[in-house]
Amino acid sequence: MQEKQYGIWQPITWAGYAERVKDTAHGLAALGIERGEIVAVLGDNRPEWLIAELAAQSMGCAVVGIYPTSIGEELRHILTTARARVVVAEDQEQVDKLLRLLDEEDPADSEPLLIERIVYYDPHGLEQYDDAVLLEFTDLEAMGRERASEQPTWFEEQIASGSAEDIAVICTTSGTTSKPKLGELSHSNLLTMGQNLTQIDPIRTKDRYVSFLPFAWIGEQMLAVACGLSNGVTISFPEDSATQRSDLREIGPDIMFSPPRIWESMLSEVQVRIDEAGWLKRKVFGWGYDVGDKVAAMRVTGKKPGPALALSHKLADAVATRPVRDQLGLARIRRCYTGGAPLGPDVFRFYHAIGVNLKQIYGQTEICGIAVVHRDDDVPFNTVGTPIPGTEMRITDDGEILLRSASVFRGYHRQPEETAKTVDADGWLHTGDAGYLDDNGHLVVIDRAKDVLTAADGTRYSSAFIENKLKFSPYVEEAVVFAPSDSPDDAGGMTALIILDPATVGSWAEHERLSYTTYTDLAAKPEVYDLIAEETTRANEDLPETIRVTRFVLLHKQLDPDDDEITRTRKVRRNVIADRYAQIISALQRGADDVTIHSRVTYQDGTSIERELTLDIFDLTTYTIPQGRGRRPVWSGRR
Template sequence: MSPGAVGGSTGGGAPRADTFPRLLMELAAQRPDDVAMQEKQYGIWQPITWAGYAERVSDTANGLAALGIERGEIVAVLGDNRPEWLIAELAAQSMGCAVVGIYPTSIGEELRHILTQARARVVVAEDQEQVDKLLRLLEDEAPAGSEPLLVERIVYYDPHGLEQYADTVLLEFTDLEAMGKERAAQQPTWFAEQVASGSADDIAVICTTSGTTSKPKLGELSHSNLLTMGRHLTQVDPITAKDRYVSFLPFAWIGEQMLAVACGLTNGVTISFPEDSSTQRSDLREIGPDVMFSPPRIWESMLSEVQVRIDEAGWLKRKVFGWGYDVGDRTAAMRVSGKKPGAGLALMHKLADVVATRPVRDQLGLARIKRGYTGGAPLGPDVFRFYHAIGVNLKQLYGQTEICGIAVVHRDDDIAFNTVGTPIPGTEMRITDDGEILLRSASVFRGYHRQPEETAATVDADGWLHTGDAGYLDESTGQLVVIDRQKDVLTAPDGTRYSSQFIENKLKFSPYVEESVVFAPGESAEDAGGMTALITLDPATVGSWAEHERLSYTTYTDLAAKPEVYDLIAEEATRANEDLPESIRVTRFVLLHKQLDPDDDEITRTRKVRRNVIADRYGDIIAALRRGDDQVSIRSRITYQDGTSTERELSLEIFDLTTYTIPEGRGRRPVWSGRR
């Protein structure tokens, strides 16, 4: 029996497409020659048809079985997005196994934690970099008291640099497929039987939580969880087989599993994979996706790119874009509230789109976009507004790994820039008396892998998911406003309730600020009082600004120490303070000598700040900020490009915003520009 004929049926012969593998086999039978996936290699798109996809999944599943993998086990996948990632995922699911995705940037103990929790015996890895990390992990002794690694085979799908590796634990992906093809010839009905015997309630994917306060937990998501979510989302925003989707965010993230896999397979969407990270933007422009889902950092980085380009343009182009943006902003303000622009404004908007905003959308790869989504963290209202002004239908999603990444979304023509929308069909929501957001739907996860106590604390007996997030319903729109993690919502001395994250996002709206971490006043009698902040620079935009100002520098550390850069950030922070109640305005800040790094556990792989790590690692700086000191001395290890490193003593300046005023006559910087 060919893979395309597999699928099982209910009475009457209708396809029983309630699992990912059965959906794939249905698509392979109905559209065998249509393109399912395409990957760019050496500048040429290499297509894989639905029939070819199904055949490779069958071969890989047989190959995994030949390695001794059995129903109920977990297969780990570590690497960037490639067709082999999804082939391995669907192959494992076909034989009743689950897949745990690991971020390609994961290292050391984080990697060990996930592999030991999952008890994975086979890891599918991308390339030499990932293989080296795994081999090193297998060679190292497990920390005292920890579980041993059970990894027996590492299957790699990019052989470059691995030709001379002789370790018997290694196996090339093509060899795994060849093993599977040979096994399938001997057991021709096995694969079809495995797919047919699968259940919608089987675990399909295990996604790690963000792990901002502890080691990430492993959330079990069933086929039913994910496919139900996909159906409910597409009731709000239909997706068709003709829609294009570019997959560049890690499959380990629930957001990519949600859109590329669940919605993609449900609707037969072609998935395109960029050649590598350096060609990602040009590949995005070439494909011109209809749908795109990215966390705020991607949308913010694209805005920063626009700001740099426009700042480098001549005065005429800047003037034309400024006019076009203003027209687009006025039009968008009406459309997001369901109003129709008048004839005059509509005509001006068409002209503005041709000469100003459409070229920007095209440069960003968003020329054909029907809708874009953002989620995982709040997106600043001004950034949100920018995209609508240039004609991008950007919408906020709210959800968690524990509910398949989505529960609440904006509707077209009903978008408020400070909210996340209303629940999707099939989702119930309520706010407790103490402000916690509770969610209930068929997409609530099965539980945390091997952590029943944590599961019981998260999902109550009535099926309500306790998100741990604080929020409220906006009185004018009825839409959900998410404040922050409930434990991080604080009360100022004057009774004002606030979120550090809200203040941080106000600071991060500046194109010059990459990350900010805000701290409340300490309780010591010697503390000066007021909110304080650690700020890291966006090296691209600050570097461009420094070049325009003819300000020379050598390293990031050197740039962050420049008095001119401190003045630049002081103006941005003062602008952010204008919209905040006086009791929660930032009074002092320091420009950190380095960027926050996930490899140092300072931020997660999805770029969420680990506040406890920051508070511990930079305790001396935070204490100096709270005391109102003028500067603070620290010791820092500097690593150079040649791999050598040295420890240096650095003196960081502390800027007091209470004594700073914006120079007279200096206007507010427009959203689309980095220039004053």
């Protein structure tokens, strides 16, 4: 591993890594942790996160990762369900959250917290804290070294006592409809998944991986930990969130795995930077992109370009697309993956056109994150690929996707009834997702089965599919689409709440010399409504007429995981949105011209005020794109 501190990469050898794991395991034992317990880890990715994880696993314990942005009841739910006595926390921010929880009274409907020790690994700001529950990570390791000198054979005995079927990690589910469940994954589950994936996509010992997504997410456990450990990958930890992009470019990873929001934000960044470039650079990139797009369209179906196109592609790559890959930190990428939510086909097409071998995976926490993946040179953009070796898949009569493999989880922690609903007696994992196989045997995922709808003409569709079309616009950060209601007052047609991307819309506003103060002010501008109306109309052109968006509103705020509107992995909680913005949704469906709401605004100093806001509703049925206005290219925000 290596971690960047004060601008310098600090390496940790495998031998040094092993020694620190041993010391930490002894330290945990000195705190009274015993085989079978669960240790919680809360914080951003640092070497100490993985050292704590492997130390716990070495002594027959499991680790539950908690997203560093988790607060309040979400944090309490995970800690009480896991019955964690020791929490390894990153810094002052995380320590403060835990101490606040300990000071609060346990709710009547909740189990008591059992936390006895909080071990922190970044001491900045904690020098004056004297709470007896706190312990610095270096002191834990020192305790471990002292104990190791007294019990020199204990660590090896603990490893020898372990079993492949022991719980290795507990990962939380996405929790889009309720409190997250805690899925138990064994060592065997994770290693089998890693072995099966590397049969398709070999991982080399010298490969580099940049770890910046939370270890609480199954995706990072899957690639950085399971695949990384079993193949000897070097893992690099960026200095902080502000330097992630530059650190990514400096390392130039060989493999990468990120959810759609990362790929979408990188595309938005490209669009903004190209729009700010001079006309010559724009022309050159436009030509290079078109050549790359032609080659990519052939390559993803296993075909090879002819000599003339191959030569043009080499030139286009040198002068246009490789510099963009380099700016994104993807110059050395052999293959990269997206998963956790669907990624729009248009975004896929962009990355393949610039020479990035991006592939979709499909899976869930309950099957170690991966069961289906694209193969190299066989990447239909509207599918998620075919099952990895060792994985069986079938589609039920009502369209639900079922999966079975040695990577199916042990069950939900302390929830046997929920486990029985999810895995049947024959070992099939009921994913709850609806899908079908195309003519080539590729899996096409529609949406969560309960969210699949039927249009008036019988067309089965997914709100997520329409939302992805809208989100392909660089100006749209998030969209939530609603079908017509059963009310006789409903005006008919699909409606949408649209959340702006403040960076790209802000850049557009600056280019248009449009002044604004806050996000709320920007979202209320008529010019911005016109911009989004054109983008939505373009998206509608690619949709069947029965499921086109007819009305939309620009929401006055961004969706926030702290408000339970989206999960920590940026999945929309539809039930929360439907309840919280019921007044706006009702006005949209009635065909009203506007809607007046009351919104509470909290400032950085903790004070808050309630404001009355009137949100305009834009009716697309009376809108036409101005004559002569061309369609904007995929790589640009400009028309």
